[in-house]
Amino acid sequence: MSEKQLAGEKAVEFIQDGMIVGLGTGSTADFATRKIGERIHNGLNIKAVATSTATAQLATALNIPIVDLNEVDKIDVTIDGADEVDVTYTGIKGGGGALFFEKMVASISQKNIWVVDASKYVEQIGKFPLPVEVSPFVYAHIYNQFQDKGMKPQMRKQQKKYYLTDSGNYIIDLHLNTIKESKEMASWLNAIPGVITHGLFINTVDLLVIGNGSTTRIMENQRHK
Numbered sequence: 152m153s154e155k156q157l158a159g160e161k162a163v164e165f166i167q168d169g170m171i172v173g174l175g176t177g178s179t180a181d182f183a184t185r186k187i188g189e190r191i192h193n194g195l196n197i198k199a200v201a202t203s204t205a206t207a208q209l210a211t212a213l214n215i216p217i218v219d220l221n222e223v224d225k226i227d228v229t230i231d232g233a234d235e236v237d238v239t240y241t242g243i244k245g246g247g248g249a250l251f252f253e254k255m256v257a258s259i260s261q262k263n264i265w266v267v268d269a270s271k272y273v274e275q276i277g278k279f280p281l282p283v284e285v286s287p288f289v290y291a292h293i294y295n296q297f298q299d300k301g302m303k304p305q306m307r308k309q310q311k312k313y314y315l316t317d318s319g320n321y322i323i324d325l326h327l328n329t330i331k332e333s334k335e336m337a338s339w340l341n342a343i344p345g346v347i348t349h350g351l352f353i354n355t356v357d358l359l360v361i362g363n364g365s366t367t368r369i370m371e372n373q374r375h376k
């Protein structure tokens with residue numbers, strides 16, 4: 152079994168009957184979603200909120216009842232993937248383009264569990280390009296601003312066109328190589344008009360489930376206790 156599958160399936164052990172569950176996006180989170188589907192088939196009773204159209208489609212195919220984010224007061228547990236996460240539980244998400252919905256779902260979740268393979272647990276984040284979701288109305292100006300600051304921006308593309316998120320926005324990937332001041336970077340990005348959101352998730356995760364060889368390692372964010 153792959154590390155992604157080990158981590159994804161392990162996290163599902165934290166799901167109990169009656170919960171509202173946030174379903175993440177990406178190949179690792181999909182393993183969790185499939186496992187939840189299996190448990191529903193065996194009698195588990197939950198409702199779920201999806202973080203992307205792709206996840207909603209997978210969940211529906213697995214008979215997982217999907218509800219709208221606005222129909223729930225809170226989410227009990229969300230299981231999501233990440234592209235990189237460091238020892239301070241700061242992470243980069245959005246490699247699959249779902250960062251905006253993922254950030255909103257995470258913000259109303261009482262417990263956030265991230266599932267990653269061992270290669271994503273790093274000393275310093277930033278090797279993975281940082282996704283910034285921007286409005287198509289003003290994207291070129293934001294791109295130029297990043298370019299002028301030497302942030303090595305790249306418009307994300309799909310089949311030669313600009314990649315469109317589920318919300319109809321573009322993504323600019325910043326090839327920074329290393330991000331030391333993540334809080335300052337997050338505040339700066341948040342303040343740019345036309346930036347919808349970015350892939351920096353600071354101190355969001357409560358529990359990190361890392362697929363490690365043939366087993367899993369679970370790490371608890373002590374600052375969330």
Ligand SMILES: O=C[C@H](O)[C@H](O)[C@H](O)COP(=O)(O)O
Pocket residue numbers: 175176177178179180231232233234243244245246247248249250253
């Ligand atoms: O937008 C996508 C999400 O943030 C994913 O959770 C992240 O990119 C990790 O994806 P994967 O599990 O496929 O590596």
